[in-house]
Amino acid sequence: xxxxxxxxxxxxxxxxxxxxxxxxxxAAKANGQIExxxxxxxxxxxxxxxxxxxTYEPVDGGxxxxxxxxxxxxxxxxxxxxGKAVLTENPGEQGCCGADNIFAYGNTxxxxxxxxxxxxxxxxxxxxxxxxxxxxxxxxxxxx
Numbered sequence: 444x445x446x447x448x449x450x451x452x453x454x455x456x457x458x459x460x461x462x463x464x465x466x467x468x469x470a471a472k473a474n475g476q477i478e479x480x481x482x483x484x485x486x487x488x489x490x491x492x493x494x495x496x497x498t499y500e501p502v503d504g505g506x507x508x509x510x511x512x513x514x515x516x517x518x519x520x521x522x523x524x525x526g527k528a529v530l531t532e533n534p535g536e537q538g539c540c541g542a543d544n545i546f547a548y549g550n551t552x553x554x555x556x557x558x559x560x561x562x563x564x565x566x567x568x569x570x571x572x573x574x575x576x577x578x579x580x581x582x583x584x585x586x587x
Contacts, residue, residue, distance in 0.1 A: 464560070467550040474498075477554060478542035485581055486512050486566050487540035490554040493524075506555040508568055511539040512579050520577045520586050522568060524556055528577040528586035 469477045474496040480487040488510040491501055501507035501523060509521045511534070519534040546552060546561040553559075557576075559568040565580025577586040 464549040464551050465547075467547060467552045467561075469544045469546075469552065469554075477544070479544035479546045479552075480540045480542040481561060481566055482545055482548060483581070484540050485514055486510060486579055487542055488546075488559075488566070488568075490557070492555055506557070508554060508557050508559075510566065510568070510577070510579055511537060512581070512584070513539055514581055518579075518584060520579055520584070522557065522570070522575065522577060524570065525575070527575055530577075530584065530586050 469479050471477050475492040476496060477490040478488065488508060491499060491505050491507045493505040495501055495505055503523045503525065505523070507521060507523050509519060511517070511519050517533055519531040520528050522528040548561050548563050551558065551560050556571060557568050558571060559566060565578050565583070567576065567578045569576030575587060
């Protein structure tokens with residue numbers, strides 16, 4: 444029994460880092476916003492803290508996470524602190540996905556009340572209670 448327990452604990456120790464990923468953090472700009480892109484270059488996001496900036500205030504005061512996907516069609520999804528994420532199809536010509544911060548696959552980031560996970564299958568971001576969020580990828584777009 445003891446050997447079985449040791450074997451199970453050893454297996455958990457080997458698989459835990461891959462299963463849970465690494466916490467990744469990003470430096471904020473002077474205005475408090477954080478920009479990051481996925482390694483594919485197809486998805487880029489801007490986090491705006493509560494209260495907004497001198498030039499931008501989120502609809503509900505923030506915080507806000509706004510992400511653009513370029514292909515196969517240009518869409519934007521915006522998540523605030525309360526309520527369902529909002530999808531905008533064809534938001535017009537906007538800059539996207541050129542941030543210096545690359546959100547490595549397998550990592551998790553906590554952005555002022557949002558929890559995001561990066562994987563080769565897409566980007567998932569949720570409120571801490573997991574009631575609202577989105578998953579954006581080249582092959583799909585889910586928002587709730």
